[in-house]
Amino acid sequence: MLKFFIVDVFAERKYSGNQLAVIINAGKLPDRDMQSIAREMHFSETTFVTSNKIRNRGYDVRIFTPAMEVPFAGHPTLGTAYVIHKKVAKSKDLMITLNLKVGQIPVTFSRLNNDEVLWMKQISPTFGTILDKETMAKVLNLNVEDIDGRFPIEEVSTGLPAIITPLKNLKAVKRAKIEEGRYLELIKVLDSKAILVFNPETYNSQNDLNVRFFADYYGVREDPATGSANGCLAAYLVKNKYFKKNKIDIRVEQGYEIDRPSLLYLKSESHGGKIDVNVGGKAIIVAEGKLV
16 A cells, blocks of 8 residues: 655645645556556646655656656645655755656755745756747637737746746636637647746735646646746746846746635746746645555
């Protein structure tokens, strides 16, 4: 029997944020069983800690959506590091490193207003195709006028690529809805299979941006909190000087439209031709049990 934990990540309270199942000591599981368990859990992602011991200064972890294995994802990285820290390593160290398909990702633990916040440093961003407003408006079932033409619609990757799409207001974000046929045609010719839309109007006045994320290709119609894509967003905001500066330290809300309100902290800075990306948030273990 394998032990598992269910974690709410990027959550300010239980039963919010993005759900994650973490299976520990899962090294003997065949790939097909990992995929079947991820499909059974049916969260955006399920992770498998394949050894409860450190290897090459980190813990080996694999990430599966209900449809496939992925090399990197944000909330699974934070949530898995949290479980390892609290339930596996039981260490007071303030950093846990995960060995993922994309490479080693360090997660650090800090305090913010007496709350524990986890931070992951993502790999250096890469930038891809610039898309036109007309195409993206059709994919999102929006009007061209809903898209903020001051900034590009751009592919960005910090391990898992996403199409970053700036919208003008919250009304446009709320109306966004994937048109499946046009979406499938679009992703045939792009590395990115997911779309992040954002705007500067928010439900909570303390937050800086509102975000939605769509990833049907990965078996995730809409994600309540997406650490990887928000890392892409952080790099995009700095590269395109969305806030008129080359450094950001902001709060991003996501998941309100699907009743899973989430909060992500984004820090990013451009210097020496490089962009550093850090994404933070809180994690809460809400359940644990055994697979039988």
